Amino acid sequence: MEAVETIIGIDLGTTNSLAATVFEHGPEALRPPGGEAIVPSVLTRREGRWIVGREAREQRTTHPQETVFSVKRLMGRDAQELQAALARLPYRVEAAQRGLVKVHVGEEAFTPQELSAEILREVKRNAEAALGKAVHKAVITVPAYFDDAQRQATRAAGRIAGLEVVRIINEPTAAAIAYGLDERKKGLVAVYDLGGGTFDISILELTGTVFKVLATHGDTELGGDDFDEVIAEEMRRRVREKHPEMVLDDPLSRQLLRKIAELLKIDLSRALDTEYTLELPGKGLDFKDGFNVETLNGLIAPFVDSTLESCRLALAAAGKSTADIDEVVLVGGSTRVPLVRRIVEEFFGKPPNVSINPDEVVAVGAGIQGHLLAGGRRDYVLLDVIPLALGIETLGGTFSKLITANTTVPTQANELFTTYVDNQTGVDFNIFQGEREFVKDCRSLGRFRLKGIPPMPAGLPKVEVTFLVDANGILTVSAIEQRSVMEAQIEVIPSHGLTNDEIDRIMEESFEHALDDLNQRQLVDFRNMAKAVFRGIDKAWKQARSILSEGELAQIRVQMEQVKKATGGEDPVALKAEMDKLGELTRPLADAIMSQAALSELREFFAEHRAGED
Ligand code: ADP
Ligand code: MG
Numbered sequence: 001m002e003a004v005e006t007i008i009g010i011d012l013g014t015t016n017s018l019a020a021t022v023f024e025h026g027p028e029a030l031r032p033p034g035g036e037a038i039v040p041s042v043l044t045r046r047e048g049r050w051i052v053g054r055e056a057r058e059q060r061t062t063h064p065q066e067t068v069f070s071v072k073r074l075m076g077r078d079a080q081e082l083q084a085a086l087a088r089l090p091y092r093v094e095a096a097q098r099g100l101v102k103v104h105v106g107e108e109a110f111t112p113q114e115l116s117a118e119i120l121r122e123v124k125r126n127a128e129a130a131l132g133k134a135v136h137k138a139v140i141t142v143p144a145y146f147d148d149a150q151r152q153a154t155r156a157a158g159r160i161a162g163l164e165v166v167r168i169i170n171e172p173t174a175a176a177i178a179y180g181l182d183e184r185k186k187g188l189v190a191v192y193d194l195g196g197g198t199f200d201i202s203i204l205e206l207t208g209t210v211f212k213v214l215a216t217h218g219d220t221e222l223g224g225d226d227f228d229e230v231i232a233e234e235m236r237r238r239v240r241e242k243h244p245e246m247v248l249d250d251p252l253s254r255q256l257l258r259k260i261a262e263l264l265k266i267d268l269s270r271a272l273d274t275e276y277t278l279e280l281p282g283k284g285l286d287f288k289d290g291f292n293v294e295t296l297n298g299l300i301a302p303f304v305d306s307t308l309e310s311c312r313l314a315l316a317a318a319g320k321s322t323a324d325i326d327e328v329v330l331v332g333g334s335t336r337v338p339l340v341r342r343i344v345e346e347f348f349g350k351p352p353n354v355s356i357n358p359d360e361v362v363a364v365g366a367g368i369q370g371h372l373l374a375g376g377r378r379d380y381v382l383l384d385v386i387p388l389a390l391g392i393e394t395l396g397g398t399f400s401k402l403i404t405a406n407t408t409v410p411t412q413a414n415e416l417f418t419t420y421v422d423n424q425t426g427v428d429f430n431i432f433q434g435e436r437e438f439v440k441d442c443r444s445l446g447r448f449r450l451k452g453i454p455p456m457p458a459g460l461p462k463v464e465v466t467f468l469v470d471a472n473g474i475l476t477v478s479a480i481e482q483r484s485v486m487e488a489q490i491e492v493i494p495s496h497g498l499t500n501d502e503i504d505r506i507m508e509e510s511f512e513h514a515l516d517d518l519n520q521r522q523l524v525d526f527r528n529m530a531k532a533v534f535r536g537i538d539k540a541w542k543q544a545r546s547i548l549s550e551g552e553l554a555q556i557r558v559q560m561e562q563v564k565k566a567t568g569g570e571d572p573v574a575l576k577a578e579m580d581k582l583g584e585l586t587r588p589l590a591d592a593i594m595s596q597a598a599l600s601e602l603r604e605f606f607a608e609h610r611a612g613e614d
Pocket of ligand 1: 012013014015016017194195196197198223224225262265266269331332333334335336337358359
């Protein structure tokens with residue numbers, strides 16, 4: 001009996017991609033009959049047709065300009081952000097519309113979304129061959145640090161490939177699900193993922209019904225490719241020792257060295273030593289030699305050690321130590337290397353979970369999640385975190401955070417804003433993501449305008465801004481003017497995203513600049529506040545005459561001058577002190593005419609003022 005439509009899980013990797021689902025006998029990667037589950041994430045074009053996977057990978061070095069790999073690095077990024085990464089990629093990438101990039105393949109050019117879609121199409125074909133039926137729906141995984149733009153790009157790739165992306169989940173979360181750690185209900189899990197070209201460490205908290213990514217760290221330029229590279233270099237050195245005249249820098253030699261290096265590395269995951277042969281008849285080279293695990297370990301140890309630094313940083317960010325970790329999960333083909341396993345075990349002080357194939361574990365977790373979604377079993381939800389704060393620009397270029405970093409999704413936040421100019425009928429919202437106090441130091445995510453507000457004095461409109469982040473980590477911003485019930489809303493589809501390094505740098509900078517920023521921010525805030533208070537006092541001056549004595553009015557005038565002087569200075573603390581004095585002097589006035597709308601700024605000022613006093 002075919003009960004429900006299958007929702008497959010797909011691991012769309014930088015190096016390799018594959019699908020999995022849950023069968024009667026349990027979850028399994030989807031292999032086409034006689035074929036393999038893994039599709040190398042490499043593609044090329046021949047006679048107007050795509051060639052995806054192993055065959056494309058074979059020609060990576062001989063046809064570098066037409067062979068596209070590591071598309072995942074380009075997803076949701078613009079040309080400027082990709083500069084460093086592009087220097088390392090042999091194919092041509094150029095800026096296209098709205099901050100998108102396009103990759104040249106022969107005469108044509110494609111967006112990363114289209115290229116990823118071709119990989120997904122191949123994975124989908126494999127899945128359909130394995131299942132013997134058409135597949136329309138999938139859960140796709142992304143790294144935990146992927147931002148809104150990168151998730152959107154992944155979703156778009158799915159759509160292009162003819163897949164409804166039912167859910168986007170984090171790779172480490174998928175790995176934890178695959179190990180059934182959700183059923184264990186409570187505890188901390190470290191997911192160590194070393195793939196072909198990237199390393200990620202994630203600290204997850206499992207609290208009964210909830211998976212929460214407490215922290216992630218990593219290196220977007222570290223992985224098994226680096227191991228291959230140092231092995232190839234060592235082989236090159238050995239050849240040169242015997243044949244000093246031999247240069248092995250041409251594409252064909254590089255391809256051979258790379259391929260032999262990877263095979264040798266894989267051999268040494270199972271044996272203590274191995275042999276290799278380098279045959280280049282064109283160069284008259286026929287070189288045989290042995291290679292042992294000690295040599296390999298010596299070459300790769302610096303890379304493995306550097307992953308531990310990321311582990312330390314992630315633990316620190318999560319406020320945990322290795323002793324707090326209940327389970328360690330290994331993900332990614334490169335965790336098959338015995339040295340990696342040993343060093344990770346030593347670091348965490350416990351043997352890691354390795355029973356599920358590390359190449360497949362992410363896809364398997366996504367497949368389980370897809371199965372649960374298809375069957376409607378919802379006894380737990382997945383909660384991921386927002387990597388950097390989300391908010392809007394307010395007066396003076398300040399960044400008002402509505403949602404702080406590390407908030408779990410889905411989440412919602414509201415805040416009230418008002419106008420600064422009389423009769424303003426429209427308000428612009430500039431949405432930013434970052435950790436600094438000023439928007440110039442944050443990343444712009446998008447903007448929109450709320451129009452049709454009836455003319456009112458400044459400070460009267462009450463604009464409620466709502467940030468809603470859904471379970472996929474995608475942000476929608478809406479604004480409503482409460483008196484007139486005018487509404488506007490956008491789904492934020494940013495044109496670019498943040499790199500792991502950028503996120504680190506932003507975090508570091510925000511720490512370094514925290515004090516400077518805070519001073520500047522306070523100055524701007526207090527100056528704005530002073531302006532609003534002055535406007536309120538001016539408007540109320542007539543009534544003030546009937547409420548306050550001449551002496552009190554004179555005192556207020558004098559104190560207003562003091563505040564004005566302090567707004568010209570650079571000391572927020574001094575300004576605040578003068579504002580406080582003015583607040584004391586005008587309080588009887590405000591209390592007396594509290595009901596008058598024209599004094600709303602003053603009221604707001606006091607409200608904040610009081611709230612800030614404790
Ligand atoms: P990604 O997540 O980047 O798509 P994978 O998790 O598929 O990558 O890992 C690919 C990497 O794993 C490659 O560098 C490959 O050489 C390496 N790898 C696969 N199997 C083994 C093995 N048995 N021993 C060592 N490395 C391996
Ligand atoms: Mg992976």
